[in-house]
Amino acid sequence: xxxxxxxxxxxxxAGSLRVSTPFLFVSLGECLTEKSxxxxxxxxxxxxxxxxxxxxxSYETGSPWAGVLAAAVAGLLLGALHGGVCSLARVNDVxxxxxxxxxxxxxxxxxxxxxxxxxxxxxxxIPVGFWSxxxxxxxxxxxxxLFLLGIAAAVALHWCFNATRVGLRIRIVGDSQDxxxxxxxxxxxxxxxxxxxxxxxxxxxxxxxxxxxPGSWNEGLSSGQGLMxxxxxxxxxxxxxxxxxxxxxxxxxxxLGPSLQTVGITWGYYLFYAAPYIVTLVVLxxxxxxxxxxxxxxxxxxxxx
Amino acid sequence: xxxxxxxxxxxxxxxxxxxxxxxxxxxLIGAAVLFSIFLLFLDAxxxxxxxxxxxxxxxxxFSLQNTVQRAAPLxxxxxxxxxxGQLGLVIIGGEAAVVLGGLAATVAALPLINTSPIVVWAAxxxxxxxxxxxxxxISGWLKAKLNVNETIASLVLAYVGLALFNHFVEGLLRDPxxxxxxxxxxxxxxxxxxxxxxxxxxxxxxxxxxxxVLCWVLIYRTSVGFACRVTGGNIRAAQLxxxxxxxxxxxxxxxxxxxxxxxxxxxxxxxxxxxxxSLNAGFGYTGILIAFLAxxxxxxxxxxxxxxxxxxxxxxxxxxxxxxxxxxxxxxxxLIFVSILASDTLYGRFRWFQPGATT
Numbered sequence: 001x002x003x004x005x006x007x008x009x010x011x012x013x014a015g016s017l018r019v020s021t022p023f024l025f026v027s028l029g030e031c032l033t034e035k036s037x038x039x040x041x042x043x044x045x046x047x048x049x050x051x052x053x054x055x056x057x058s059y060e061t062g063s064p065w066a067g068v069l070a071a072a073v074a075g076l077l078l079g080a081l082h083g084g085v086c087s088l089a090r091v092n093d094v095x096x097x098x099x100x101x102x103x104x105x106x107x108x109x110x111x112x113x114x115x116x117x118x119x120x121x122x123x124x125x126i127p128v129g130f131w132s133x134x135x136x137x138x139x140x141x142x143x144x145x146l147f148l149l150g151i152a153a154a155v156a157l158h159w160c161f162n163a164t165r166v167g168l169r170i171r172i173v174g175d176s177q178d179x180x181x182x183x184x185x186x187x188x189x190x191x192x193x194x195x196x197x198x199x200x201x202x203x204x205x206x207x208x209x210x211x212x213x214p215g216s217w218n219e220g221l222s223s224g225q226g227l228m229x230x231x232x233x234x235x236x237x238x239x240x241x242x243x244x245x246x247x248x249x250x251x252x253x254x255x256l257g258p259s260l261q262t263v264g265i266t267w268g269y270y271l272f273y274a275a276p277y278i279v280t281l282v283v284l285x286x287x288x289x290x291x292x293x294x295x296x297x298x299x300x301x302x303x304x305x
Numbered sequence: 306x307x308x309x310x311x312x313x314x315x316x317x318x319x320x321x322x323x324x325x326x327x328x329x330x331x332x333l334i335g336a337a338v339l340f341s342i343f344l345l346f347l348d349a350x351x352x353x354x355x356x357x358x359x360x361x362x363x364x365x366x367f368s369l370q371n372t373v374q375r376a377a378p379l380x381x382x383x384x385x386x387x388x389x390g391q392l393g394l395v396i397i398g399g400e401a402a403v404v405l406g407g408l409a410a411t412v413a414a415l416p417l418i419n420t421s422p423i424v425v426w427a428a429x430x431x432x433x434x435x436x437x438x439x440x441x442x443i444s445g446w447l448k449a450k451l452n453v454n455e456t457i458a459s460l461v462l463a464y465v466g467l468a469l470f471n472h473f474v475e476g477l478l479r480d481p482x483x484x485x486x487x488x489x490x491x492x493x494x495x496x497x498x499x500x501x502x503x504x505x506x507x508x509x510x511x512x513x514x515x516x517x518v519l520c521w522v523l524i525y526r527t528s529v530g531f532a533c534r535v536t537g538g539n540i541r542a543a544q545l546x547x548x549x550x551x552x553x554x555x556x557x558x559x560x561x562x563x564x565x566x567x568x569x570x571x572x573x574x575x576x577x578x579x580x581x582x583s584l585n586a587g588f589g590y591t592g593i594l595i596a597f598l599a600x601x602x603x604x605x606x607x608x609x610x611x612x613x614x615x616x617x618x619x620x621x622x623x624x625x626x627x628x629x630x631x632x633x634x635x636x637x638x639x640l641i642f643v644s645i646l647a648s649d650t651l652y653g654r655f656r657w658f659q660p661g662a663t664t
């Protein structure tokens with residue numbers, strides 16, 4: 001009994017380390033965008049486009065890191081489109097995000113068709129579990145370098161929001177348009193850049209999907225990680241450090257079903273898959289009561305008004 | 306001042322309607338131009354493309370039938386966005402209402418398959434719409450009672466709904482004979498919906514059109530609809546006037562969800578005969594696009610759904626004749642969506658459309 005509990009926990013840890021990276025990048029990107037007072041539901045499209053561009057670039061150049069960079073640039077451009085159109089008066093950023101999602105996945109499927117078959121060079125894993133002679137543990141602790149990069153990005157973003165001039169300006173623009181106007185801050189430009197760089201992060205999340213795990217390119221690659229970004233950011237209360245925990249938790253919850261399957265429990269495979277979504281809903285309900293009581297929520301966010 | 310001028314400016318309502326027609330038209334043309342440039346970069350002819358889309362979507366009775374067949378569920382899923390949209394809510398979880406509606410309709414039909422088809426269809430319609438209404442109603446209830454953002458809630462609930470659907474279709478309700486594509490037990494060939502007399506289409510299209518017309522009457526010709534529009538315009542003002550905002554939100558979400566659930570039930574009864582992954586074909590997401598194209602006007606949904614259905618129907622022909630991948634249509638849809646939303650900024654930009662501009 002204890003043995004199978006151990007197996008499940010180890011499998012969940014492994015699964016969580018393995019699948020949390022895209023969650024981490026899209027939530028960090030979304031966090032940056034939302035801090036500036038705009039919401040981006042288009043990260044799903046950015047994620048899929050990033051995955052395609054990364055895979056194609058890695059295949060053409062032989063360098064997976066060039067792929068990661070290309071994915072970030074693709075995300076930057078798509079995010080700039082979103083940010084640019086949303087700067088126009090009366091354009092609904094929620095609906096625009098859905099449009100970007102559609103356009104991004106469309107472009108990715110269109111240009112990605114020739115890359116479904118060939119196999120590109122993938123990113124190497126870092127063997128953090130070298131100390132153990134248990135093959136399962138070593139396998140579980142084979143960490144993708146992008147995961148470490150994501151954690152570094154979270155810490156950097158946290159520091160940026162709390163200790164730098166740029167971060168403070170983003171927060172002012174996101175929290176109070178009047179204050180930003182009074183200070184003469186460039187509101188539209190700040191939001192445009194925050195959306196573009198946020199999408200660049202989401203693009204890197206896509207590169208993880210195609211270049212590390214599952215490590216291939218096809219049209220069913222993303223299972224909605226990009227769409228979940230919005231929920232993840234609510235869950236982590238607009239705090240980049242919390243995004244790390246939230247991503248690990250979502251990864252672990254997603255790994256619950258398959259982990260139970262390894263010890264022979266097959267009932268409710270799909271229900272366990274829904275676990276992170278139900279947790280998000282509970283968090284939404286607990287934190288949303290009574291007006292703008294969500295601590296840390298940027299005041300100008302359209303979903304909060 | 307403005308109201309004074311408006312009172313004497315007899316042509317203002319006409320010019321306002323012209324603005325509402327012209328802005329999306331400009332956006333559609335803009336999207337077409339952008340897409341033509343895209344095609345020219347790929348050495349494909351935009352004129353050939355247009356010709357093939359026309360032939361693939363509306364050119365023959367076969368393609369026309371394909372088009373309206375595809376448009377039928379989209380009419381109903383677009384209402385799932387447009388009706389709550391009248392209250393200023395953005396509901397994007399219609400996909401789950403479709404799949405759960407289809408599942409509930411199948412479950413309701415299974416014990417009745419040996420009675421008459423009329424009973425089966427009635428049970429399926431009621432069960433499907435009730436399930437859809439319940440599912441989108443949850444988002445409405447969370448919004449109205451607990452002030453949870455309806456966009457995120459409906460999105461999250463869409464995933465929960467899909468997981469529930471998979472759980473039942475691949476578990477409890479699975480027909481062991483369905484090996485490659487897990488499905489529920491079938492409702493039987495005798496209980497499938499036939500085609501409408503004279504037209505070679507299943508009843509999904511007339512049902513969808515009737516639903517759009519009824520919703521239009523509800524929104525623009527009844528006091529309940531007026532209350533909805535007031536709430537959508539300014540929720541504080543509606544509350545101050547004593548309008549039952551909570552009830553209106555619940556009602557709009559239930560009607561919208563009911564439509565999407567009905568779409569699922571009709572897809573099962575007319576096309577698949579059983580609930581399986583075919584239901585999860587993006588009807589809900591295309592519905593969002595159509596509702597925004599129609600600016601939430603239920604009557605405008607009809608041409609927009611047929612346009613989008615036609616684009617989908619032309620996909621196969623484009624693939625065969627021009628060698629373009631099937632994602633081409635998705636690129637075009639994305640461009641149209643982006644450009645339509647960007648055209649919202651045109652409203653009120655031009656003096657000529659404003660009250661008193663010509664006096």
